[in-house]
Amino acid sequence: MSPEQIFALIAALTAEPDPEAFATLKAGGADPAYPVTVAPCARPVAPTEIDGKTVICGTIEVPFDHRAPDGPKIDIAFNLYKAHSLSPQPDPVIYLHGGPGDGTVSRVARTIGFFEHLRGRRDIIAIDERGVDSSAPEMDCYTTLGDQLGDVVDARLQGLEMTVLEQDFISECLAELDAKGIDISLINTEQNAMDVPAVMSALGYDSYNIYGISYGTKLTMEILRQDPPGIRAAVIDGNAPPWLPLYSMFWQSHSAPIQLSLAPCERDPVCAEAYPDITARTFALYETLGEAPVDGPNGQIDPGTLWGVIDQRVDVTGSYKAITPYIPLMVTQLEQGDTTIIDQILSGALPPEPATYSAEAARAAALAAGLSNAEMARVEAMLSAAEHIEIAESTVDRAAQELEGSLDADARDTTLAEIFDDRLAAAIRALPDQAARLAVGRDYLDLRFEEPSAARLVTLIETHMTGETAEALSGLAHQLDAAEVTRVFELIRDDNEATVQDVEGALQLYLYACQEDFADGWNSSEKFSRLIAEDGAWGPLMQEAIVDMVASFETACPLFEKHPREDWTSVGSSDRPVLSMNGELDTQTAGVWGELAVQDYSDAQVVMVPESGHGTIRFSQCAKDITAAFIEDPEGALDTSCVEDLRLPVMLPDGTMHPLPY
Template sequence: MRRFITFAVLAVFVFVSSTMVTKGQNSGVPQALSAETIPCPMTLPEGDVDGETMVCGQIQVPENWDNPAGRTIVVTYAIAKAFNDAPFPDPIIYFEGGPGISALEEIEALVGYTQRLRQTRDIIFFDQRGIRYSSNLECPPEIRNREVPFEIPEGVDPAALEATLSSVSLDSDLAALLEAFRVIGPAHEDVNCAPYFAEQGIDLDQYGTYQNALDAIALMGALSYPSYNLYAISYGTTHTLEVMRYYDEHPSSALPQIRSVLIDGVIPISVDWIVNNTLGLPTIILGAFSACEQDAVCSANYPNIRQRAIDLLASVEAAPLVIDDTTTIALGDLRTVLGSAAGHADSNIYLPRLIDELERGEISVYSRLRDGTLPVPAASSPQLSNPLDSTSQEANDLASQARTLADGIEALAAQNQRLSDAYQRGLTLPEFFAEEFADAAEQITSSSRSLLSGFLRDIAIVPPDRQTLVDHVNLMPDSERDLLVSLLNLMNDEDIAQVFAILSDPLYAERLVLSFHISQTVIHCNDRVFDMNRAFEMLRGFEVPQLLDLTGIEGQFALNCEVYGLVTTDIPPLVSNTSGFPVLVVNGTLDDRTPLIWGEAVYGNLQNARMLTFPQSVHGATMDSQCAMDVTNAFFMYPDAELNAACIEGMRPVFVLPDEELPPAAE
């Protein structure tokens, strides 16, 4: 990813390879017990040189900051040295998301996104405690994957249990719902791994954002730069906000100096994780109609469109919209189409027209969005390369006649033992693909797995589509990708739909995202309150309840926390930034992971803060467009100056008007 390196040896901090041990903890100032440089443990970006352009190290800190003499852990970091012979003395320290994603594992992508910032400053990346290279909370597969017996207790009606869990709504009996989740029980890996961590002497109470904040302060102190710029995305904003809270509550000139703070895709620690993912997509849908009303041309053609959309949803909830003898649109149908279109810049521009047409009984836009023929692809899907070319045509012919591997995979089986095993087991193509997909996912980076997690979370509203699978297969390592694309080449549309059905199984999703499930669970359990009554009270107050899909609500999370003995009852207030750091709060209008409302809430409580919302930008907006990257660079250059964010105007959506001819569907 690196195309050029201009390495400068201008030491702005003093650091030695030998261990440096502090004599004690200054009151209110977290300090590392020791620090040392080490060979970088991860694969470096192309062009970077270990120990020269990329300097790695570790600090040793107490597992329990209240007991410095007790068990210790390490926090591993990497400094991407500036491409400059005279860099600014204040580096940028990057706070990774997740929680559970390894910044060092993602170093190639991160240095690519931040290369402009690196022109003038060192950039520091680090793995939070319990993650990958920082005393990883790793549970061996042979323990994690043990089968956990499950029986429905006597007296519990299985049909009633299934009905309770499959029909969650705002009117659900919460006592019955909680009891149903308790019958299902916590995640198997948590049941298996909790005793293992206890046997290892690991104090899971110490793996939360508060401890991560102290680690970050200790790291800044150990590196000894004169001041720091904090840059955070997603969970990294939670981490950064808790660093700011510590500074507010423990003011001291001995703390490392902070020059500026940028938080992007904000989620405060006070957010109830049960409802977080529930609000993202509805917020985006409503945002599309709000954007139309803020546009003079769109609002003139679709006056009051936001309220009209709300009214239509309420009407369809009361009685499905009957278009003709063959077309009836129920609330779930409309919500699915709105949700699948709203999160994409090339399809949300049709939403005002969609509502306008449905009000008049027309379905041209609705049908095209539902069928996936809007927006029209720029080009047809590329033919996937097939490493088994000598037999692919034969296999395709056979696949058109029979849909099991046993019917036509013999020629392929000779070239791959896994295919042979699948042949013996009589797996269907979709079943075999799903198995290989899950196996390949065990080898991908944590951020790629996070993308998979988002895909699986939203799969209920994603129409079955071959290209969508191609996009996610491309996340897999090269060694696994070829077989997966070969299998996709063999599938017809019915097979693709079956793959989507398999991937929508919650147990399958759990398997794919397992690699950071444990660390993510432990951190959330230490941080957040999981109160179903509180969560539903918030959801019942949502402006448009018809947009809420509660099928994926995290009802088992509290049970997972109980397994680890981690129960949090305190909800901290929003951070106020009495320390006065210049803060830039960034949102993306298409961010379905950290809804805009969270960023607005945090901004409203911060002193000395500004907020920018980038139109048509997804989660991690500062890395999603040239405009946002330019503004980010300008902020870190001059954090106290007025920002020129005029480029945002060019990012606003241009909505499709009533009289515009729809593009023809692709052949």
């Protein structure tokens, strides 16, 4: 942040609320059929946003069944991020998230981070889809969670088979929801699609654009099928068309990245001569290693090791490893029992680390250039200033979040107990992996049965957290008086949200997948086995291993009644402008599904992005620029030439790098 931005931030955080800011929403929204209730945004909002000034959050009441508008209601949670322009375009972009067991409204800063490239001229709206996270608070199975989460956590951490436990958990949760009078048959994509135009009407927009990722593409395609008024254009990124039996084709999400990323080698004469039939040989290598693993200096190289290297070039968090150039030589070596390249990959020596601009590197470069003492003194002054700037920016960010939290607490008369509980929950959600979250979740829930004690809170923190997070939380715990400690333990008994996120996410996914996608044999393990065998890319050993990917659905889905839409699996059509974006390395939704998604769309463009995974805008500025250009002018000629620069070269047997065609 510049000093001017810091001054403006403090002024905005401490100023009286602007009565004109979001006045229509604060007054109940633009459409009385769908009332809006404004609520504080999930913290931390600062330093990237200012609640009530640059972003506003809340809920929109819509019919639980849009065909019975006078019946029960459900609240759809939203964030509305104002465009940066003082003269914005009237058609915003609404983001439809994936999962669907993974909402977005509680992640204020992270969500808009994906869409800043579209925000220059347009508002951005994010929602939690019905039945998911903040759009489903009444659907939390607290009794079931309280009874079974400890067992679920223990089983997962020990790697135990949980088939019966999962069935018990799901069946009891469904019974709990039924006892509340919740008709889960209405938690479906068709009703979800009807929510979107209702949300946009409530927020006051006559025209809008859609950006769907993963399940959000399926939802977008259903909205296009329904064709409500107001849709200007749509981007579908990481496609999951409902007219494909995707759960029975999930193997293709792991074969397509191999085929798509090795196809340029097959097309290039030099590469093809060096590595003939490299795609088929790569698939065959999995079978070879299954029968005879290769011994390397760090252990055996088996199919799982190869899978980890090739399949995990990208992941759903947006991380990326530039392994593709080395795959043909790695495969060739492993066929000969040589582990040189794969050992370098596993050790982190490949791909080479990108050049970094550390103080040490800059100082070494300056010395190597033969600068004089006076010139080196200026270099040292610059490096010192850079270090202070980095420290200052971190301090500003942290202080802004603390100021925002303090002001928010004052405004809501929040006690120190609530602040501690909120920050503890946020810290648990921020832990890097599921096992860590479940481990602290188990101990967190066990505190329900303990006598209130600040020392027990500190033990929990120091057992599972480190660094500044642990220090800040422990310091806050020591500030709690006896009454506040008691209140924290009450909140622990009442609030399981942070500890059950992973379990609830699976349940939310089952609500959609089991009722829609696993109806009438459209998806099944038997169909999975038949389709993967008919395709023939994967050999028998891998076919048997990969089919386990649908095992959890085979366990869960018999517990659900089936409620597919009548023409759910028929190919959709639309005349709206649609941009289909797909990543070559996507292991969640196969890149080849993008063409199939728009096969009957009359105004569609398809872009395949090399070296990109699920949700292309996570991986390159090129993808962001293409989507921004499309939203700006959906009917115009789209320049996609930047994708050609993303194609990586290939390493030839002599160690040289050879460029490949796009």
